[in-house]
Amino acid sequence: MKKALRWISKNLIKIYAFLGFTYLFIPIIYTFVFSFNKYVRSNLVWKSFTLENWKNPCKPIDICSALGNSIKIGLLATAGATLLGTLIAFALARYAFKGRGFVNTLIFLPMATPELVLGASLLTMFLNLGFNPGFWTIVIAHVMFCISFVVVTVKARIASLDPRLEQAAMDLYANEHETFRRVTLPLVAPGIAGGALLAFSLSFDDFIITNFNSGTTMTFPLYVYTHEKGGLPAQANVIGFSMFFLALLIVIAGQIVGRKRKVSA
């Protein structure tokens, strides 16, 4: 008894963290379990086990094209936001210039504005300008709200670099350009990758801003939302869980490759 108590108090933080992860993953386990449900119209009550939903994930109309749109928009928005955000991060981290306060404010404000306000105001402007919302308005909106997150992530990485590494490159007769390309950029790359990953996950899962600026274009979160009342097919669970699992696999594989490369270098 005493031993058990001591073990608990010693590992309290780990137990607590385990419970935290459980809380985080309970709904995902639920989503997974209900992806095997032989549902009739709505997938809210457990009927019986079937593999049917996994065999035909694209059976419900529109569901796979919605997923395709989400992925396309996610990739485009990530590319745009990562490029623009990284440039801003370098300017903020490496240069002294007038108007810094304005730039900082403009980066901070989109993060301090509820998504609802971002989405609604953008739609108001598009409508005033006679712009029909659709695929490209979603991309524009996603780039807009992802930029700030990329700036914060990349800037933190640049700030944590040891300036002596770049000095060393200069001492070894590398010019500014070479130093940037062969020393600075590779060192900042993990930060840029982190920012891109964050941008993709935010874009892929965004519902509120997309809902305002989508017109008739359907993304995966929009699909789930519009079918929520009338009965969501279990294929949505299949796709949701698969994307989660795929993301996990890709990142873990990336980690392993990264570690191997570090060891061999």
Added chain:
Amino acid sequence: MVALAKKVDINNSIASLKQKVAMPYLLLLPGMLWLIVFFLSPILTLVSTSTKEPGLGFGEFIQTYRWANYTDALVNLQEQFIRSFVYALIATAIALAIAYPLAYAIAFKSGKWKNVLLVLVVAPFFCSFLLRTIAWRQILAQDGIVFKSLVTLHLISPDTRLTSSAFAVITGLAYNFLPFMTLPLYASLERIDPRTLEASGDLYANGIVTFRKVTVPLSMPGVVAGTLLTFIPAAGDFVNAQILGNPSTTMIGNVINAQYLQTANYPLAATLSFLLMLMILALVLVYIRKSGTEELV
């Protein structure tokens, strides 16, 4: 000849100096332009829409600079405003209580699993947040595990409802924004030099004192960033209240969403949106001042 060379040299260095001065602006230009066109100017459009009045035709609005729209909205919808901020505050507190130990464990106790655990924090984003919110409705339902075990333990009576309640909405809010709380907390905890914690121990501080006097103050930037990134979206959310709530848990986000997309009362929707934005900004500025964190981005 020498003079000429010198002159060229000076010209070159002036050119490179000019380039250095221009460089940050060149880097900033595309991104800033994007934010000015697609963030700042829409917000200004929003403000101008907010003071319009309905015209004669349906969906027609005339600019009359009616600032009373704001006082009207505040008077009529103060209940929803207050509820949104109260729910968001409770959800933020819960998320902080869950995320701090989580981030602490990842930063100090996870060893080589650190990166995998970090990915696990963000991974739920890929399993659509709507799907997860709908899952909560099933988990908390009358025939779900949580409800049944709470009834068996006599913690709640069999005729209480966990779904369609304020409890469910706040649970959903705390849950959905947990990664936004955990990541900044982790970032600030990870930056702490373990030697400062050892030093505290060497100076005869026990674990609790070290945590309170060293760890917590050093992680304050993460606490500020995390609570803001949780509180702001939670206060403006309408999905959790819609899926997990009932008519008496309506938040201001639900009203704004309905005014935009169902009633098409754009002036009221714009007024409410801008009010929400201003209130959140005011709270954020006071909070940042109080917590003494200057550089947020």
